[in-house]
Amino acid sequence: xxxxxxxxxxxxxxxxxxxxxxxxxxxxxxxxxxxxxxxxxxxxxxxxxxxxxxxxxxxxxxxxxxxxxxxxxxxxxxxxxxxxxxxxxxxxxxxxxxxxxxxxxxxxxxxxxxxxxxxxxxxxxxxxxxxxxxxxxxxxxxxxxxxxxxxxxxxxxxxxxxxxxxxxxxxxxxxxxxxxxxxxxxxxxxxxxxxxxxxxxxxxxxxxxxxxxxxxxxxxxxxxxxxxxxxxxxxxxxxxxxxxxxxxxxxxxxxxxxxxxxxxxxxxxxxxxxxxxxxxxxxxxxxxxxxxxxxxxxxxxxxxxxxxxxxxxxxxxxxxxxxxxxxxxxxxxxxxxxxxxxxxxxxxxxxxxxxxxxxxxxxxxxxxxxxxxxxxxxxxxxxxxxxxxxxxxxxxxxxxxxxxxxxxxxxxxxxxxxxxxxxxxxxxxx
Numbered sequence: 269x270x271x272x273x274x275x276x277x278x279x280x281x282x283x284x285x286x287x288x289x290x291x292x293x294x295x296x297x298x299x300x301x302x303x304x305x306x307x308x309x310x311x312x313x314x315x316x317x318x319x320x321x322x323x324x325x326x327x328x329x330x331x332x333x334x335x336x337x338x339x340x341x342x343x344x345x346x347x348x349x350x351x352x353x354x355x356x357x358x359x360x361x362x363x364x365x366x367x368x369x370x371x372x373x374x375x376x377x378x379x380x381x382x383x384x385x386x387x388x389x390x391x392x393x394x395x396x397x398x399x400x401x402x403x404x405x406x407x408x409x410x411x412x413x414x415x416x417x418x419x420x421x422x423x424x425x426x427x428x429x430x431x432x433x434x435x436x437x438x439x440x441x442x443x444x445x446x447x448x449x450x451x452x453x454x455x456x457x458x459x460x461x462x463x464x465x466x467x468x469x470x471x472x473x474x475x476x477x478x479x480x481x482x483x484x485x486x487x488x489x490x491x492x493x494x495x496x497x498x499x500x501x502x503x504x505x506x507x508x509x510x511x512x513x514x515x516x517x518x519x520x521x522x523x524x525x526x527x528x529x530x531x532x533x534x535x536x537x538x539x540x541x542x543x544x545x546x547x548x549x550x551x552x553x554x555x556x557x558x559x560x561x562x563x564x565x566x567x568x569x570x571x572x573x574x575x576x577x578x579x580x581x582x583x584x585x586x587x588x589x590x591x592x593x594x595x596x597x598x599x600x601x602x603x604x605x606x607x608x609x610x611x612x613x614x615x616x617x618x619x620x621x622x623x624x625x626x627x628x629x630x631x632x633x634x635x636x637x638x639x640x641x642x643x644x645x646x647x648x649x650x651x652x653x654x655x656x657x658x659x660x661x662x663x664x665x666x667x668x669x670x671x672x673x674x675x676x677x678x679x680x681x682x683x684x685x686x687x688x689x690x691x692x693x694x695x696x697x698x
Contacts, residue, residue, distance in 0.1 A: 270520020272427045273497055274463045277402040277517060281385040289426040289526075298384035298401075300415045301329040303370045304336070306389045306408055308346050311353035313412035322357050323418030326511075329361035329379060330354055331370035336627035338365070339635040368600025368626040371395035371484065371568040376602050378509035382498040382516035387414045392568050392650065394464075394487045398479035399506065400498030400516055402463075405487070425492045427463045428453070429525040432470030434534035439685035441578075442478040443570055443648065443668035445531065446485035447539040451549035452529060453489045460490035462526065465519065467497050470533045476505045477574040484569045485650060488546050538683055540646075541666040544654040552671050552683045562593045562645040563676035564657075565669045566624075567631045570648035571599030573606050579673035580612035582684060588620030589679025595637045596621045597629035619677065633657040639664070646675045 271279065271286060279287045281295035302310045307330045314320075322328050330350055338344035347365065354362045363373050371392050374380045382400035393405030406420065414420045430449065436442070453459045464486045471479075479496050486494035496502070498516040506514070538552040565571065565579050576598060588594045596616050598604035604626050607613050613623050630637030631649045639645055639658030645665070647657070652664035667675075670684035677687070 270523040272463070272465060272523045272525070273400070273517055273519045274402050274427060274465065274493060274495055275424060275523070277383060277385055278422065278424055287424050289424050291424045293422050293424060295385055295420055295422050297387050297414050297418055297420055298381075299327050299329070299379055299386040300411060301331065301370055301374055301379070301386070301388045302411055303330065303334060303390055304332045304346060304350065305334050306411070307350045309408040310389065310412045310415065311350070311357070313409055314357070314416060317412065317416065319416040322359070322415050325358045326360040328357075328359050328415045329363065329374065330359060331363040331367065331373055332365050333367070333369045334628045334632065335635065336365045337625065366601060366625050366627070368598070368603065369568045369571065369628055372572065372599040372603070375399055375480070376509065376600055378506065378511040381506055381510055381512065381514035382502060383514050387411060387420055392484055392487045394491055394494040395480055395484040395568055397493055397495040398476065398483040400496060400502055402493055402495060404493050423461070425461055425463045426526040427465050428459055429528045430464060430466045431468035431528065431530045432466065432533055433468055433530065434470055434532045435473055436533045436536065439670060439683070440536050440538060441668040441670060442474060442481045444536050444539045445533065446482050447541055447549050447666070448531065448536055450485060450489060450541065450547050455488060455545060455547040456490035459486070461492045464489065464491045464494045465525070466494065470531070471496065472499065472501070474501070475574060476501060477572040480572065481569055488650060538668060538671050538685065540671070540681070541652055543652055543663040543665065546652060546666070552667060552681065555665065555681045556683055558681045559644060560592060560646050560675055560680060561643040562595065562637060562639060563672050564595045564597070564630055564637060564645060564647040564649065565672050566595070566597030566599060566629045567647070567649040568599060568628070569650040570669050571597055571603065573603045575648060575669040576603065576607045576616070577610070577612050579669045580615040582670055582673040582687060583619040583621070583677055584615050586619055586677040588676050592676055592679055593637065594619070594621040594676040595624060595630060597624045597636070598626050600626050621676070630657055646672050646681060648672050
């Protein structure tokens with residue numbers, strides 16, 4: 269019997285010819301990364317373990333993204349401590365304030381590559397699996413040991429395969445696909461400590477931005493990792509970014525999957541995760557007309573260039589509805605600069621949007637757009653549990669950037685498919 273792509277990557281990392289789900293492995297890692305909320309703890313752990321060197325200073329990275337820029341003295345002190353530790357350990361890759369979100373910046377900078385084993389200690393780590401790497405999230409102690417020794421202990425996960433066929437219809441995105449998968453697998457239910465492998469003929473037409481959205485959302489399904497087999501789209505993306513050589517791998521035709529899920533992309537419609545659960549999935553159409561107070565486009569899920577460009581296309585010629593705060597947070601400096609150069613940020617700000625510096629922004633409810641009691645937000649982010657974006661008495665709906673943009677100009681939850689150019693003069697009246 270053959271192996272899945274994840275099993276092949278772990279076998280190579282462990283120096284074994286073949287591995288199977290449930291097997292315990294000691295693996296050599298290709299990259300380790302952490303971020304502001306955990307990075308200081310990783311360095312503290314290194315100190316407590318008596319380690320003053322890293323296995324490879326070019327293969328450990330830190331990103332200041334969750335609280336970027338610092339919004340309090342306490343956070344400023346955390347950032348300062350990380351910068352000091354980065355100098356002490358001679359870390360080659362510090363992505364400081366304004367660089368963007370780790371899960372976006374690392375692939376952009378060619379530090380997550382096909383066929384690699386990458387360790388990060390942040391919950392949305394599976395995002396990078398869209399590159400065709402096994403990108404696995406761990407706690408601070410495991411991350412510290414991996415940074416020091418270049419090794420980690422892992423259990424081989426079972427794999428759930430998702431086969432895509434057909435093509436997405438107008439107004440439907442891979443965020444809607446991700447929400448559909450969440451409705452099938454549930455929030456931390458069927459996919460706990462498993463790999464979700466996504467492929468099939470429907471994948472070929474999906475861009476890298478679209479693919480990252482799918483793997484990002486798998487983290488809250490409980491997946492240990494998510495992965496997409498590298499193809500021509502992947503290789504074109506990494507060609508001029510890669511910081512080292514890499515070897516793509518693909519699943520064998522006779523590998524074993526614990527479960528196979530088939531999805532007809534053409535049958536999908538715009539979806540929402542409704543308060544207060546990620547798997548409380550309903551159609552946008554069924555929720556249309558509900559008043560909103562804030563609309564957010566950004567996060568490691570949907571703060572990429574294509575997300576911002578698609579939102580700008582929807583709001584062009586419109587104005588944000590009275591009483592709505594429309595916040596746009598590019599996920600990285602690269603995204604910010606490209607969106608600015610191509611005029612999308614101007615289109616959004618002309619409509620009344622606020623554009624914030626690259627980073628996580630209001631996603632975790634601590635700065636840059638915190639919600640008050642009773643307020644309703646529609647976000648392109650990834651979490652909507654009670655109190656996630658501010659007050660425990662606020663409400664968060666999660667949808668695609670197109671759904672968020674359409675809702676921002678309507679002032680209510682709106683299906684992006686209903687907003688046509690002819691509606692430009694009457695957007696606020698409906």
